[in-house]
Amino acid sequence: MATLADVARRAGVSPATASRIISGSTKLVTDELRARVLRAVDELQYVPNAHAQLLARAQRTAVGVIVHDVSDPYFAEITRGLQQVATAHGRLVIICNSYRDPARELEYVELLRAQQVAAIVLAGSGYHDAAFTKALKGKLAAYTRTGGRVSVIGRHELPGDAVMPANEEGGYLAGAELFGGGHRKVGVIAGPRVLTTTTDRLAGLRRAAREFGRTVPARRIAYAGFDRDGGAEATAALLDASPDLTAIVALNDSMAVGALSTLRERGIAVPERISLIGFDDMPIARDVTPALSTVRLPLTEMGARAMSLALDNGGGASRTEPVPAVLVRRASSQPAVSR
Amino acid sequence: MATLADVARRAGVSPATASRIISGSTKLVTDELRARVLRAVDELQYVPNAHAQLLARAQRTAVGVIVHDVSDPYFAEITRGLQQVATAHGRLVIICNSYRDPARELEYVELLRAQQVAAIVLAGSGYHDAAFTKALKGKLAAYTRTGGRVSVIGRHELPGDAVMPANEEGGYLAGAELFGGGHRKVGVIAGPRVLTTTTDRLAGLRRAAREFGRTVPARRIAYAGFDRDGGAEATAALLDASPDLTAIVALNDSMAVGALSTLRERGIAVPERISLIGFDDMPIARDVTPALSTVRLPLTEMGARAMSLALDNGGGASRTEPVPAVLVRRASSQPAVSR
DNA sequence: CGGGTTCAGGAAAACGCTTTCCTGAGGCTA
């Protein structure tokens, strides 16, 4: 690997001069020398060692992102937003997949800190796990104390800047749509209960139920993995336990897609026999049949805003940006038919 | 930010000893000192500076991945495979999105080289662009010359290890299914023609046509973006130009999903009036209605194999691992009805 | 009890770069 010293030697200048030319310092250098150095760079195919640079100029440039799983469309959309603003600011982003494992999440914070990232954005849901939350808080605090910036998406328990999707309100919207449309027996297919996203959305749903004089009994809630297969599985369980359901709320669109497949398999017409409402409005939602009614969250924008928060240090005050949820009516839901 | 020296001072030992304890060298150290150092680490919340470590031990550990766009399910699946084996080997992976911009791809190779990555995996399609290919080859060569490893997915033009999806063969399979099923007027919605993936798949399709005494005239090929919206748009164009089509091949599933939406919009029954076959078999394929017939490529496995190739240096010989394509018949295609 | 082994621990060089500080040449003013 060619080093700066090699380039300097070849160009017949000092490393100092070579460095100045290559990384564009403000210091003036003759065109003559500049040309010689540039030629040497080209001939040696020299690329500066980023780690050495980082060490020398104590200036952090990369940013870290911790998500549950980039290949999940929900995070893919958020990540796109994150990337957009990061590259617009000339920042490299390091993406870490925790695969919903709190321990791994902790490890990644450490790793990103070691990488000297300028900021860490936590894009995954929080966990109901006091010990973990405390550990995470500790690590994050140690990081911010040394000038690191932190922003989170939808985790109320952490200090620092936050983008807060209206999960509770979104759950309420879905519930109001269904209960308000005359549905009485509404099932829920939910992600893991340790996730705050799950419980927040569920809470909104319950509020809606209350408002319409209904309830969401535990037997009509099926918990499973927050993905397509989890949705399929949970729907099957729900249907077996309560065959008289007239509507189902899926706590995210991936699960809703799984639900759709189970319903289709069992020959249950959607929305005629059962209405279905999802959550997130990921791109697939409009392409399944029937097109999925869902609670829309502007995922890409959420990512973009989280990164913006992370990049410009807002002067110390910890900011929270609420992100509204809106109900999108498509073909998979309808008011209850009176029977 | 606490440094090793801080830890050493606090523990009352030399930096050398602290280093040995913290990064687990083979050298023996008394339990007494070990305890003191570990305590200091804990109290100071010390995390070693990864860049300094990298500089000191000339050992590369991270690997770089360049894809078109992680949020595209095709790449999301591949990336998942890449990640799996990378983390299994204890490697950090740096993901770079080129957004199908060759210039950016070149930049990223440079950046990854600067990051001293142990290997670079190019997961995106190649481009028909001699100047670019030459520049890329040059940069990659400079990288391998210094011990870097390179592996690519489906780019025949580059040296080094490669995972080769059977794009041509896949195109052939789709074509054979349709032409062999009696379809005569088959349209194609294709990605950008500068992508080798597009031309390879198209070539296979043409071979199938030839074999069945048919052709794929230029007017029945619509080029557009390699995503859902591109598919919708291309389908509209195709339908306008050749209303008598009985089948459409989409050169990837995203485009197929877009095609489905245009067809639905126009009230054209699939597969009764028009058969549709996609390519890739991404997860959505089975969840759209009608479920998408497609040419399956084992995306996750392709990613895993590309990373395996990149990580174990195969002793110099450049290896190529072919990946077969298989046709998956679902509800969106059927033989031509004789009219 | 002397000389040779072990072995725990430290001093210091090295990794590849940036940047401060210094030098010496040239140009300017008086």
Add this chain to the structure above:
DNA sequence: TAGCCTCAGGAAAGCGTTTTCCTGAACCCG
């Protein structure tokens, strides 16, 4: 022409680790 400035370029000190090499103490054996 002396004295001062300006300015291009180089020397060298870091940046935070790891690791080689060295030191000196403790131990063993004959």
